[in-house]
Amino acid sequence: MNVAEAVASRRSIRAFTDRPVDLETLRRVLDRARWAPSGCNFQPWQATVLTGEPLRALQEKMLASQPQEPIEYSFSEPNGSPRHLARLQSLGAAMYGALGIERGDRQAREEQARDNVVSFGAPALLLCYFERFMGPPQWSDVGMWLQTIMLLLREEGLDSCPQEWMALYARLIKGHIGVPDESHILFCGLAIGYRQEDAVLNTFERERVPLDEQVRFVGFA
Numbered sequence: 001m002n003v004a005e006a007v008a009s010r011r012s013i014r015a016f017t018d019r020p021v022d023l024e025t026l027r028r029v030l031d032r033a034r035w036a037p038s039g040c041n042f043q044p045w046q047a048t049v050l051t052g053e054p055l056r057a058l059q060e061k062m063l064a065s066q067p068q069e070p071i072e073y074s075f076s077e078p079n080g081s082p083r084h085l086a087r088l089q090s091l092g093a094a095m096y097g098a099l100g101i102e103r104g105d106r107q108a109r110e111e112q113a114r115d116n117v118v119s120f121g122a123p124a125l126l127l128c129y130f131e132r133f134m135g136p137p138q139w140s141d142v143g144m145w146l147q148t149i150m151l152l153l154r155e156e157g158l159d160s161c162p163q164e165w166m167a168l169y170a171r172l173i174k175g176h177i178g179v180p181d182e183s184h185i186l187f188c189g190l191a192i193g194y195r196q197e198d199a200v201l202n203t204f205e206r207e208r209v210p211l212d213e214q215v216r217f218v219g220f221a
């Protein structure tokens with residue numbers, strides 16, 4: 001698989017098979033991902049990867065709890081911008097539409113979103129956190145690391161779904177994995193496993209902004 005194929009075949013997978021993920025494969029991916037770039041070479045990312053009983057125990061705790069107040073960080077800031085809100089709404093329409101859930105059916109949408117709690121059936125969950133003093137440039141570094149992981153997973157035939165939803169349970173999660181809440185912010189989870197090939201949640205059409213609306217090319221012949 002070349003890089004373009006890894007990029008093209010990656011998508012956020014929301015229905016996994018129960019095939020386990022091998023430790024050696026994960027170690028290989030995460031070892032290679034250490035070569036992701038970061039400003040000043042700070043390498044701010046940190047993670048814990050759970051599978052089996054420790055993962056099930058965490059899911060049970062989340063199922064028995066309510067999202068925390070105050071929230072760990074706001075992940076819906078650009079919702080106030082009509083342009084960005086429209087993109088979120090179009091994702092919702094495609095995803096819930098594929099499941100036959102109507103726009104106004106809030107309860108069904110919330111139940112589907114609740115599937116985040118079990119990471120859509122993924123057998124492994126990477127929990128990504130870093131020190132609270134990190135600023136926006138370091139958040140961006142962590143994103144590059146995560147994307148490097150997601151592409152390397154594709155090379156191994158594995159799939160993933162980033163989950164900022166986990167930030168709703170950040171304190172509970174950090175307590176479970178022994179990461180201090182005072183010093184560390186939980187950014188997101190990364191569900192890892194093998195995709196159910198034909199699941200509608202894994203095959204609905206996704207949208208992207210056209211290239212020329214995003215990038216200007218200047219000075220080319």
Ligand SMILES: Cc1cc2nc3c(=O)[nH]c(=O)nc-3n(C[C@H](O)[C@H](O)[C@H](O)COP(=O)(O)O)c2cc1C
Nearest residue numbers: 010011012014091116161162163164165166188206
């Ligand atoms: C940092 C980050 C957090 C995300 N959190 C969630 C999440 O909590 N639940 C979810 O279903 N999808 C989540 N996503 C997936 C996005 O919805 C998805 O990347 C976007 O709709 C584009 O679709 P694609 O990844 O399939 O190309 C997240 C993506 C990123 C990059």
